[in-house]
Amino acid sequence: MPVLKWIRYGAWAGVVLFAFVGAAILLGWWQVDGPGRSPAGRAAVQGVPAIGGPFTLVDHTGRTVTDADYRGKPMAVFFGFTHCPEVCPTTLVQMANLTGKIGAAADRLQILLITVDPERDTPEQLALYLQSFDPRVIGLTGSREQVDAALAAYKAYAKKIPTESGYTMDHSASVYLMQADGSFRTMIDYHEEEASALEKVRMVLR
Amino acid sequence: MKRFAIGAAGVALSLAAYAATPVRAHDYAVGPLKIDHPWARATPPSAKVGGGYLAIENTGPEPDRLVGGSTEAAARVEIHESSLADGIMRMREKTDGVVVPPGQTVEFKPSGLHLMLIDLRAPLKQGDKVKATLVFERAGAVAVELQVQGVGAPQPAATGHVGH
Numbered sequence: 001m002p003v004l005k006w007i008r009y010g011a012w013a014g015v016v017l018f019a020f021v022g023a024a025i026l027l028g029w030w031q032v033d034g035p036g037r038s039p040a041g042r043a044a045v046q047g048v049p050a051i052g053g054p055f056t057l058v059d060h061t062g063r064t065v066t067d068a069d070y071r072g073k074p075m076a077v078f079f080g081f082t083h084c085p086e087v088c089p090t091t092l093v094q095m096a097n098l099t100g101k102i103g104a105a106a107d108r109l110q111i112l113l114i115t116v117d118p119e120r121d122t123p124e125q126l127a128l129y130l131q132s133f134d135p136r137v138i139g140l141t142g143s144r145e146q147v148d149a150a151l152a153a154y155k156a157y158a159k160k161i162p163t164e165s166g167y168t169m170d171h172s173a174s175v176y177l178m179q180a181d182g183s184f185r186t187m188i189d190y191h192e193e194e195a196s197a198l199e200k201v202r203m204v205l206r
Numbered sequence: 207m208k209r210f211a212i213g214a215a216g217v218a219l220s221l222a223a224y225a226a227t228p229v230r231a232h233d234y235a236v237g238p239l240k241i242d243h244p245w246a247r248a249t250p251p252s253a254k255v256g257g258g259y260l261a262i263e264n265t266g267p268e269p270d271r272l273v274g275g276s277t278e279a280a281a282r283v284e285i286h287e288s289s290l291a292d293g294i295m296r297m298r299e300k301t302d303g304v305v306v307p308p309g310q311t312v313e314f315k316p317s318g319l320h321l322m323l324i325d326l327r328a329p330l331k332q333g334d335k336v337k338a339t340l341v342f343e344r345a346g347a348v349a350v351e352l353q354v355q356g357v358g359a360p361q362p363a364a365t366g367h368v369g370h
Contacts, residue, residue: 082250082252082253082254083253083254083255084255085247085249085255085256085257085320085322085323086257086288086295086297086316086317086320087288087295087317089247089249089250089357089358090316090358090360092358093356093357093358094358125252128250128251128252129250129251129252129253130250131250131251132248132249132250132251132357133250133357157294161296161297161298163284163299164284164299164301165282165284165324165325166324168286168297170294170295170296170297171294171295172293172294172295173290173293173294173295174293187293189293190290190293190295190317191290191317
């Protein structure tokens, strides 16, 4: 009798184990390949890098914003800082040239400059800086953590480099073109030929 | 005599016209060094730094070295070099200055070597002329004027209408 009892327990244990393994496999499939997979996972399957994503930052008017505030508009996102003598003004001028050439259709494009130097780039500092450029450009800053999270989402690079008189920042110099649904489309390299940059901006506006 | 006077007036007039041309190539010399068209980019309000550019030609037989400079427009001038690699722009101070080998020209231009004007006293405005002094190891100091081009101007003078 005790023998039969142990066999019965063993069988039930087997059923439980089998059910657990089956459930785990089903759950795994659901999340990786099935309907439950994340947008990032889908992007990876389709060969589009998972670049971009949620951020919470403070715009140059002092308002807290998230990526969702710009949903519905294609975005041109780049990283810079106002103590930057070269790339940042050059990129801002180039974006203004591109949108100027495209004309009214480019009004939908939201240009975002995310500072990599939030310690010095307060909303007020960004607001003053942006006076020299296309008024549609929005400058974004935030806490160091918020900026680092945005950098990580965009797989962008920034590093503080000490100098004799303070510090400067190394940073990614490309422009990220994002579609209206917030997904990544392509990038414009610094020094990219204007014709190809124009075509890319047109592509993301279509 | 009359003819001479007309000729002199013509020369004076053309000189005046030349002097009045708002953006023209200008150059300086110190010892065997020729400094061609120093210029800077206009800066947005609130910008604390600006970039200065020029070309230095060494016509002498000895190397020289740009070791530093100063300007009335900023608290300090450093020599920096930008470089773009893997989509990342890096900027480094050239603490040992920049050597100009004999018979060669070293160009300071956007995305490369530049004078870094640090802690600007006021924004640089297009059309301004900024007094600056460059200091060379052998040739000594030379006073120059940086002509201020548009914000984000890609190169000296020339295309001019980039920016606002």
